[in-house]
Amino acid sequence: MKSLTAAALVVAVGLTACSSTDAGKQATSTGPVTVKVARDPGLDKGAIAAFDQRVAQFEKANPGIDIVPQEYNWTATTFTAQLAGGTLPDVFTVPFTDGRGLIERKQIADISGLVGGLPYASKFNANVAKAGQAEDGKMWAVPIAAxxxxxxxxxxxxxxxxxxxxxxxxxxxxxxxxxxxxxxxxxxxxxxxxxxxxxxxxxxxxxxxxxxxxxxxxxxxxxxxxxxxxxxxxxxxxxxxxxxxxxxxxxxxxxxxxxxxxxxxxxxxxxxxxxxxxxxxxxxxxxxxxxxxxxxxxxxxxxxxxxxxxGGTLATVSAKSDDAVKAAAVKWIDFYYLKKLTDKDAAVLDAKTTAASKQPVGAPQLPVFDRATYDESLQWVASYVxxxxxxxxxxxxxxxxxxxxxxxxxxxxxxxxxxxxxxxxxxxxxxxxxxxxxxxxxxxxxxxxxxx
Amino acid sequence: MAAETRPVPLVLPRRARVRIRGGGLSTLVFLIPLLLVFGVFSWIPIGRAVVMSFQETNLVTPSTFVGLQNFRDVLADPLLWTAVKNTLYFAFLALLFGYPVPLVAAVLMSEVRRFKSLYSALAYLPVVIPPVVAVLLWKFFYDAGPTGVFNTILGYVGIGPVSWLQDSASVMPSLVLEATWAAAGGTVIIYLAALTGVSTDLYEAAEIDRASIWRKVWHVTMPQLRGVLLITFILQIVGTAQVFLEPFLFTDGGPANSTTTLLLLIYNYAFANSLGGEYGMATALSIMLAVVLGLLSVLYFRLTRGWSKS
Known part of the structure; x- marks a missing residue:
C-alpha cells in the first residue's frame, strides 16, 4: 500500500476502480495518508515483528493508510522537548496526569467527534474516561490502559x-x-x-x-x-x-x-x-x-x-494533524489499542499475533471499560495466554x-x-x-x- | 516574528559593508553561505531567546509580554542559588584538577623520545568517544556496589566500597573526574602544539647554565606557553560554567539536587514539566548566564592584557 498511485486510487473512489486522471486530482486533497505511530523503544526482535504484523493487518484492512512506526515512550524530561520541537509521532501516548493539561492548552488534536463514533465510546469506565476528557466532557484523548x-x-x-x-x-x-x-x-x-x-x-x-x-x-x-x-x-x-x-x-x-x-x-x-x-x-x-x-x-x-x-495511559493525536490524519489516527487507535478489548475477533487476532512472536499475552491490567467486558476479553484469549x-x-x-x-x-x-x-x-x-x-x-x- | 528577527539585519549589513570595501562583490558572495548559516542557526535563535525571556509562552498558543517577570521568577527560585553553588564548585574542581593535568601530561609527553605519537593518540582517544557513550560507560565504572569496576579495583587494596554518584559528597568530584578524562585530550594536543613552538635554543641555554628539569619547565616552558595558558584558562571557565551533559546523564541533578547545575536548571525549567515548561524562565536564565560569562571574559582579557606578551 505504499505505492502512491495505488493508494491515491483506492482512497479517491472508495475501493472501486477509476481513471488515473481522477486519482491524480484526488491525491492532492485526500491522498494516501501517512500516519506515524508510537512504538516502544528498545523492543526485542520478536516484539518488533509482532508490531509490524499488526501494522500489516491494519494496512490490509485500511488501504490508503500508510502506518510508519516511530520509537517513542513518554518520559517527563523528554516529552516537552519533543512536543515543542514537533518531533512526536502523529499518534502518541501520555499518562493520565497529562491529559487535562494538554487538552486545556490545545496541545493535542480534538478527536472527540471521531472517538464518539466508535461503538464502545459510551462504555468507558467513568473514572478512566475522565482522564481524557475536556471540561465539557468531550473525549480528546482515548484511555487505552489503566x-x-x-x-x-x-x-x-x-x-x-x-x-x-x-x-x-x-x-x-x-x-x-x-x-x-x-x-x-x-x-x-x-x-x-x-x-x-x-x-x-x-x-x-x-x-x-x-x-x-x-x-x-x-x-x-x-x-x-x-x-x-x-x-x-x-x-x-x-x-x-x-x-x-x-x-x-x-x-x-x-x-x-x-x-x-x-x-x-x-x-x-x-x-x-x-x-x-x-x-x-x-x-x-x-x-x-x-x-x-x-x-x-x-x-x-x-x-x-x-x-x-x-493511573493509566491515553492515546492522543498530534495537534498538527489534518483531518485525514486524524481520521486515520483514530482508526489506528481503535485497531491497535482498543478493539482487542471489546471485540472477540480483534482480541483473538491480537493475541494470536502476539503469542506467535513469543511476546507476553495476558499480563494483568485494570479494565478501561467495565469489569465484565474485561473478564470476557480474558476469556476470548485464554488459549493464547x-x-x-x-x-x-x-x-x-x-x-x-x-x-x-x-x-x-x-x-x-x-x-x-x-x-x-x-x-x-x-x-x-x-x-x-x-x-x-x-x-x-x-x-x-x-x-x-x-x-x- | 518581525520583532524577533530584528537583531539579524543589524549585524548583517555592517559586516557586509566592511567586507565589500575589502574585497568587492565576490567577497560578499563567498560570505553569504556563512552569514546565512550563522544567521539561521545562531543569530536568529539567540534573538528569539532574548525576546522569549520577556514573554510567557508555551510555544503553542500566542505568547504574551510579561516584562521582567521571568527574571524576577528566576532570581526568586531557591534552586537558582543551589545551582550557582554547584556550578561554581564544579568549575573550581575542574580548574583544580582539569587544568593542570593536560599541561603536565603535555610537558611529560614532549619530553619522551620513543612512542611519542602513541602517547598523544592515547591521550586523545577519550575525545573521540562520543560523550554520551563515555558517560554510560563511566556509569558502570561508578557502580556503587562492591562489584562495581572502580570499587573492585579499590577493593584489591582494601579501600571502599565508595558511593561515587550515590552520595552528595562524592558525586561532584566523580563528575569532574569523568569530565577531565573526557576533555583533557583536546587540551593536551593544544599544549603539545604550543610546546613545539618553544625554541630549543632556550633549553640549550638553560642546560649550559645547568638548570634542573623543574627550572627548565618553570623558567622556559611556562613563560613560553603563557599566551596559550591564558586562553585555555578562560575557555575552561566558560566551558565548565556550562556543564550539562555529566549531571544530566549521570545523576539528573541528584542526589538531592547536589549536582543541579545552571544548565540543568535551565533545561528543567523548559522541559522537566511535561505540560509545557517555563520557556521564559529558561531563556531568562540563559541570558543572565551569557551576560555574566561575557562580562567575565571581557574583564579577564582586560586584566591579563599585558601578561600574554612575552
Missing part, C-alpha cells in the same frame, strides 16, 4: 534468601524484614526505589496513599498541598530505616523507570513498586526471565483512606479488592519533580531531617499550586 501500583518481586532471590516466593509480603513490616533477609543472604538490594525523572515523587505519592495519606486536597477550586503529614513522615521513616538501619536497599539510589526495570530484570533487586502491568515491558525491553517474576498487591496500612495509586499466571496470582487474585485512588490532579508532575530530591536525600544522607525536608517540600508545592 494500572494500579503493585509490588514486583524476584522469586529467585526470594528462594535464595530462604523466603517463600508464594508468600510475598502483605504488610510494610514484612516488606522490611524480607528486604533485609534478601540483602543479608544474597548481597542484592532487598527493596529498591525509583527516585529520578519525577518517578521519585510518583512512588513516594504511591506509598503515601498506601499509608493512608493524600498529597493534595481539593476544595472546589483551591488546591492545598498535604506533603508534611504523619503518613508521609512514616513512609520516609520506613525508607530511612531500610536504607540506614537495615542497609537493605542496595547501593544505587538514582533509578529512573528504565534503570530500575533493568536492575530488576537482571536480578539486582528483590522488590520494587511500579505499575501492575509492568510485566510486558520487563520482558520485551529488559529480557526478564519469566521464572524470576512475581507480583503482588501493594501492602496497605490498616487505615480507612489507605489505597492504591492508579503465555504469562506465568500462577506467579501473577498474588496480584490478580486481589487487585480488584483494593481501593483505587487517582493521582493528584493539580501540577502533578511538578509536585512529583520536587519530591524527587526529598526521597533522594533520605536515601543518600544519613542525617537527613525528614521533618525539615517535608516542611520545605510542602511550602514549595503550595507555591506551585497557587501559581498554577
Amino acid at each position: 494500572y494500579g501500583q503493585a509490588l514486583h518481586y524476584n522469586r529467585t532471590l526470594f528462594k535464595q534468601a530462604g523466603l517463600d516466593p508464594d508468600k510475598p509480603p502483605a504488610t510494610w513490616d514484612e516488606v522490611r524484614t524480607d528486604a533485609k533477609q534478601i540483602a543479608d543472604k544474597t548481597g542484592k538490594a532487598g527493596y529498591a526505589e525509583l527516585t529520578t525523572d519525577n518517578t521519585g515523587g510518583w512512588i513516594l505519592t504511591t506509598l503515601d496513599y498506601a499509608f493512608g495519606g493524600r498529597t493534595e486536597k481539593l476544595d472546589s477550586d483551591k488546591a492545598t498541598a498535604e506533603l508534611d503529614t504523619p503518613e508521609m513522615t512514616a513512609v520516609l521513616q520506613q525508607l530511612k530505616d531500610m536504607r540506614w538501619t537495615d542497609n537493605s536497599m542496595g547501593s544505587n539510589f538514582l533509578y529512573d523507570w528504565n534503570g530500575i526495570n533493568q536492575a530488576f530484570a537482571s536480578g539486582q533487586v528483590g522488590m520494587y513498586v511500579s505499575g501492575g502491568g509492568n510485566y510486558g515491558s520487563l520482558v520485551t525491553q529488559n529480557a526478564l526471565k519469566p521464572v524470576d517474576y512475581g507480583v503482588t498487591v501493594l501492602p496497605l496500612m490498616d487505615k480507612p483512606d489507605a489505597g492504591v495509586l492508579g 503465555n504469562v506465568p499466571q500462577q506467579q501473577l496470582k498474588p496480584y490478580t487474585d486481589k487487585m480488584f479488592d483494593q481501593q483505587l485512588v487517582t493521582e493528584p490532579v493539580r501540577s502533578t508532575q511538578e509536585v512529583y519533580k520536587l519530591l524527587d530530591p526529598v526521597v533522594q536525600a533520605v536515601l543518600t544522607k544519613k542525617d537527613a531531617d525528614i521533618a525539615d525536608l517535608l516542611k520545605k517540600a510542602d511550602a514549595e508545592a503550595q507555591a506551585l499550586l497557587d501559581r498554577n
Whole structure:
C-alpha cells in the first residue's frame, strides 16, 4: 500500500476502480495518508515483528493508510522537548496526569467527534474516561490502559534468601524484614526505589496513599498541598530505616523507570513498586526471565483512606494533524489499542499475533471499560495466554479488592519533580531531617499550586 | 516574528559593508553561505531567546509580554542559588584538577623520545568517544556496589566500597573526574602544539647554565606557553560554567539536587514539566548566564592584557 498511485486510487473512489486522471486530482486533497505511530523503544526482535504484523493487518484492512512506526515512550524530561520541537509521532501516548493539561492548552488534536463514533465510546469506565476528557466532557484523548501500583518481586532471590516466593509480603513490616533477609543472604538490594525523572515523587505519592495519606486536597477550586503529614513522615521513616538501619536497599539510589526495570530484570533487586502491568515491558525491553517474576498487591496500612495509586495511559493525536490524519489516527487507535478489548475477533487476532512472536499475552491490567467486558476479553484469549499466571496470582487474585485512588490532579508532575530530591536525600544522607525536608517540600508545592 | 528577527539585519549589513570595501562583490558572495548559516542557526535563535525571556509562552498558543517577570521568577527560585553553588564548585574542581593535568601530561609527553605519537593518540582517544557513550560507560565504572569496576579495583587494596554518584559528597568530584578524562585530550594536543613552538635554543641555554628539569619547565616552558595558558584558562571557565551533559546523564541533578547545575536548571525549567515548561524562565536564565560569562571574559582579557606578551 505504499505505492502512491495505488493508494491515491483506492482512497479517491472508495475501493472501486477509476481513471488515473481522477486519482491524480484526488491525491492532492485526500491522498494516501501517512500516519506515524508510537512504538516502544528498545523492543526485542520478536516484539518488533509482532508490531509490524499488526501494522500489516491494519494496512490490509485500511488501504490508503500508510502506518510508519516511530520509537517513542513518554518520559517527563523528554516529552516537552519533543512536543515543542514537533518531533512526536502523529499518534502518541501520555499518562493520565497529562491529559487535562494538554487538552486545556490545545496541545493535542480534538478527536472527540471521531472517538464518539466508535461503538464502545459510551462504555468507558467513568473514572478512566475522565482522564481524557475536556471540561465539557468531550473525549480528546482515548484511555487505552489503566494500572494500579503493585509490588514486583524476584522469586529467585526470594528462594535464595530462604523466603517463600508464594508468600510475598502483605504488610510494610514484612516488606522490611524480607528486604533485609534478601540483602543479608544474597548481597542484592532487598527493596529498591525509583527516585529520578519525577518517578521519585510518583512512588513516594504511591506509598503515601498506601499509608493512608493524600498529597493534595481539593476544595472546589483551591488546591492545598498535604506533603508534611504523619503518613508521609512514616513512609520516609520506613525508607530511612531500610536504607540506614537495615542497609537493605542496595547501593544505587538514582533509578529512573528504565534503570530500575533493568536492575530488576537482571536480578539486582528483590522488590520494587511500579505499575501492575509492568510485566510486558520487563520482558520485551529488559529480557526478564519469566521464572524470576512475581507480583503482588501493594501492602496497605490498616487505615480507612489507605489505597492504591492508579493511573493509566491515553492515546492522543498530534495537534498538527489534518483531518485525514486524524481520521486515520483514530482508526489506528481503535485497531491497535482498543478493539482487542471489546471485540472477540480483534482480541483473538491480537493475541494470536502476539503469542506467535513469543511476546507476553495476558499480563494483568485494570479494565478501561467495565469489569465484565474485561473478564470476557480474558476469556476470548485464554488459549493464547503465555504469562506465568500462577506467579501473577498474588496480584490478580486481589487487585480488584483494593481501593483505587487517582493521582493528584493539580501540577502533578511538578509536585512529583520536587519530591524527587526529598526521597533522594533520605536515601543518600544519613542525617537527613525528614521533618525539615517535608516542611520545605510542602511550602514549595503550595507555591506551585497557587501559581498554577 | 518581525520583532524577533530584528537583531539579524543589524549585524548583517555592517559586516557586509566592511567586507565589500575589502574585497568587492565576490567577497560578499563567498560570505553569504556563512552569514546565512550563522544567521539561521545562531543569530536568529539567540534573538528569539532574548525576546522569549520577556514573554510567557508555551510555544503553542500566542505568547504574551510579561516584562521582567521571568527574571524576577528566576532570581526568586531557591534552586537558582543551589545551582550557582554547584556550578561554581564544579568549575573550581575542574580548574583544580582539569587544568593542570593536560599541561603536565603535555610537558611529560614532549619530553619522551620513543612512542611519542602513541602517547598523544592515547591521550586523545577519550575525545573521540562520543560523550554520551563515555558517560554510560563511566556509569558502570561508578557502580556503587562492591562489584562495581572502580570499587573492585579499590577493593584489591582494601579501600571502599565508595558511593561515587550515590552520595552528595562524592558525586561532584566523580563528575569532574569523568569530565577531565573526557576533555583533557583536546587540551593536551593544544599544549603539545604550543610546546613545539618553544625554541630549543632556550633549553640549550638553560642546560649550559645547568638548570634542573623543574627550572627548565618553570623558567622556559611556562613563560613560553603563557599566551596559550591564558586562553585555555578562560575557555575552561566558560566551558565548565556550562556543564550539562555529566549531571544530566549521570545523576539528573541528584542526589538531592547536589549536582543541579545552571544548565540543568535551565533545561528543567523548559522541559522537566511535561505540560509545557517555563520557556521564559529558561531563556531568562540563559541570558543572565551569557551576560555574566561575557562580562567575565571581557574583564579577564582586560586584566591579563599585558601578561600574554612575552
